[in-house]
Amino acid sequence: MLETIWMYLKVFVVGGILCMIGQFLMLKTKMNAARILVGYVTLGVILGAVGLYPPLVTFAGAGATIPLLGFGNSLAKGVLEAVAEKGLLGAFTGGLTATAAGVAAAVFFGYLFAIVCTPKMKV
C-alpha cells in the first residue's frame, strides 16, 4: 500500500514538474503551445536516444510517459529496438509502430468529435 502511494506521489511530482517547465518556457520565452508540443516531442526523442529518459520512466511511470516527452521517448525506443532487429529499415518502421496506438487514437477521435461537436465562443 505504502509503495503504491509512493509511486503515485512520484507520478504526480514528476509529471507536475515537466508541465511546470513547459509553463516556465511559455511565460519566459513567448513560445506558444505549438512550439512547446514540438519542442517536447523532439527533446523526448533525443533524451530517449541517449538513454537519459528511460530511467525516469522506470522511476515515475505515467509521470514521465504522459507528458509529450514520453511520446518522443517511445518513438526513440521503438526505433532503437527495430534497428537492432531489422537494421536500417527499423529506423523507418520502429517509431510509428511503437506509438501507433496513440497516433491512431488521436486521428480517429479527432475526426469523430469534429463531426459531432461544434466549437463555442471562449469564456
Added chain:
Amino acid sequence: MRGSQNKQKDERYLKLVDKLTPNSDLAKGLIRAFWVGGVICVIGQLVNDAAKVWLALSKDDAGMVTAVVMVFFGSLLTGIGVYDRIGKYAGAGSIVPITGFANSIVASAMEFRREGLVLGVGAKLFLIAGPVLVYGIGTSILVGIIAFFVGV
C-alpha cells in the same frame, strides 16, 4: 524597405514597451501548471494500473491502452468545450500531457469542420499535431540511422 523612414527598430521604445507591459504572474502560473499536469499524469497512472490488473496486459500493452484512453479523455473534454477552460487555468499543465496533443487535434478539426470534410476536417486536423509528428518522427528516424551506423 529596411531602414526606411517609418520602419526603424527603436530599441528605446521596445525597452519602454517591456517596462509598461505587465508580466503574467509567474508563480501562480507555475503552481497551476504543476498541480493540473500532475493530476493528469496520476489519472494516466491509474488507467495504466487498471489496464495491467483488470485486463492482465503486459507493460507495453498497458502503456498503449493508457495512451488511447488518455487521448479519448482529451478529445471528449475538448468536444464538450471543457478542455479550453482547463487550459485557460492551467496553461502548459494541460498542453504538455498527451491529452493536450489530443486537444490540439480535436480543436483544429472542429474549428474547420465548416470548411468541409476533406480540406476542412481532414487537412486541418493536423494544423498543430502535424508539426509535432513531423519533428517527432523525423528526429526518431535520424536517431535510428545514426544508431545503425554507429552500431548500438
Added chain:
Amino acid sequence: MLGGQTALLETRPVVDAWASAVCKKEGEGPLGDLFDMIHTDDTMGEDNWEKAETRLFMDAVKRCIEKAGVTSGDVRMLLGGDLLNQLVASNFAGRELGIPFIGLFGACSTMAESLAVGAMILESGSADRLLCAASSHFCTAERQFRFPLEMGTQRPPSAQWTVTGAGAVMVSNRRTVLRPRPVITHVTIGKPIDLGVTDATNMGAAMAPAAADTLCRHLMDTSRTPTDYDVIATGDLGAVGSALFEELMREKGMPLLAHRHVDCGLMIFSPEQDVHSGGSGCGCSASVLCADLLPKVQKGKIGRLLFMATGALMSPVSANEGESIPSIAHAVVIERPEEV
C-alpha cells in the same frame, strides 16, 4: 489641405445617423444599454461565424438607414471593412445590401478610415450621402489570427479581446434646421509606423506609436494643442497601449490630460469581464463611437471630439515570416451640432 497630412473640410459634412450592433459579452459591458442591437447568440442564428459577422455588419447598416429616415436607395456609397481575408464579412454584406460599395482595410482603424475617406468624398462633391461602417467578430478573428477556439491556450495580460460588434455612420452634406447634427471638420490620414514590435499578443504596444505620430501630425497641421479637444478617443490601444501612447505624447512635449484621453478598448468591457488589456477589432471603435461618443457629441456633452482609431497591419503570413507589426492611426475631428 492643412500642413502635411490633414484635410480641412470646408463643407463640414454632417453626421446624420449612427447605429451599433453587438453580441452578448459587449452587451454585458459598461456600455450595454447604449447599443442599438444586442444579439444573445454568437452565431446570430447563422450557420457559421463569417455569416454571423456579415449579419452584424448588415444589422448596423440597416438600423442606421432606418434611424436616418431614408431608404437604401438614397445612399450613394457604402464604405466599410472588417478584419477578414478579402473582407468577406463586409463584401458579403454589400452583396445583400445593394448599395454601391467600397471595401476598405485598415485593420482595427477601419472605422476612422471609412469616416475619413467618406468625409473627403463628400467634400469633393462626388456624393451627397454615404455610409461608413466596420465590423469584427471574436470567433472569426481568433481563427484567422490565433489558435482554434477550443485549444486550451492562455492569453497573456497584454492580449486584447476582439469585440463582436459593428457600427455604421451615415454622413451627408444636407443640413436641416430641424435636426442639427454633429459635423466633421478635419481628417488626418496617418502613416504606417513600425518601431519593431513583433509580439502579436501585444497589439497595443505596436499601435501606440502610430497613434502618437498621427496625433502629433494633426496638432502640428492644425496648430492646436491637446487641450483644444474635450475628448481624444483612441481606437483600441487597450490598457498597455494607452499607457504607452500617453508616455509617448509626454516625450513629444504634448502631454494629454488624463481625463480627456479615452480608449474605446477600455470603455467597452469592464475589468471584471476578464479581457486582459481591453477590447480590440474594427467593431470596437465602431460600436463605441456609435453607442457612446456620437450621442455625447450630439447632446453637446462633448464639444469637440478627436476620434482616432488605430490598426495593426500585420497578417498571419507576415507574422510567420518574422516581420514586425506596422500600425496605422487615422484621426477625424467631430464637433457638436452647429446652431444653423
